Amino acid sequence: MSELAFPTVTQYASPDLIEAIAYQGHAPADDPRWKESGAPDHATYTRWCTQICGIACLRMILLRRDGHAPTLFDLLDGARKYGAYTENTDTRTIRGLIYAPFADYVHAELGLVADVHGSLPAGKLIDLLDAGQTVMGSVHKEIRRPDQPAPGRGGHLVLVTGHKNGAVRFRNPSGHTTETRNAELPIDVFTTFYGQRGIAFD
Numbered sequence: 001m002s003e004l005a006f007p008t009v010t011q012y013a014s015p016d017l018i019e020a021i022a023y024q025g026h027a028p029a030d031d032p033r034w035k036e037s038g039a040p041d042h043a044t045y046t047r048w049c050t051q052i053c054g055i056a057c058l059r060m061i062l063l064r065r066d067g068h069a070p071t072l073f074d075l076l077d078g079a080r081k082y083g084a085y086t087e088n089t090d091t092r093t094i095r096g097l098i099y100a101p102f103a104d105y106v107h108a109e110l111g112l113v114a115d116v117h118g119s120l121p122a123g124k125l126i127d128l129l130d131a132g133q134t135v136m137g138s139v140h141k142e143i144r145r146p147d148q149p150a151p152g153r154g155g156h157l158v159l160v161t162g163h164k165n166g167a168v169r170f171r172n173p174s175g176h177t178t179e180t181r182n183a184e185l186p187i188d189v190f191t192t193f194y195g196q197r198g199i200a201f202d
Helices: 015-023 042-051 053-066 072-081 099-110 122-130 187-193
Strands: 085-087 094-096 114-117 134-139 156-164 167-171 182-186 194-201
Touching: 042 072, 042 094, 053 072, 053 099, 053 134, 053 156, 072 085, 072 099, 099 114, 099 194, 122 134, 122 156, 122 167, 122 187, 122 194, 167 187, 182 187, 187 194
Parallel strands: none
Antiparallel strands: 085 094, 114 194, 134 156, 134 194, 156 167, 167 182
């Protein structure tokens, strides 16, 4: 199946609001399409929509494989049951996505083979892509503005689907334009945002 068969799924219910959310102070909660995410209520959507980039990547994988997939929040519920996200009861801080329990979840419940790579330099990432794998890679969220210097590496998940002629192709769940949601960057630019860790899927 070609890379074009990968759908684009965003972590926010309204892709056209992402630019306003990211750069114009628009509250993520003020999304008129929030019910489409599968969230059980508005408060749950508000709490989690900024945290589910990895879940959006997972949904892309499932849609490509099966032609259908559970909602973002059904997938999130499953991941949370396996400990892929934790919450501090005092501060209400969310920690996740935690790779190892997430890999256990997708294997046990969704039939996916997922290998955790705590160290995944760019050369090894390319090798995995050449072997036909898809990689959920950790990048800085500002990879959507690659014309600006990277403010850091890691912390946000994108789905790396292939490479060609020195450039990697990836789907970004928080891309603020069509081009940044289905993106291509030279590998040397990509690596300035890349945290050199991720999860590979067969």
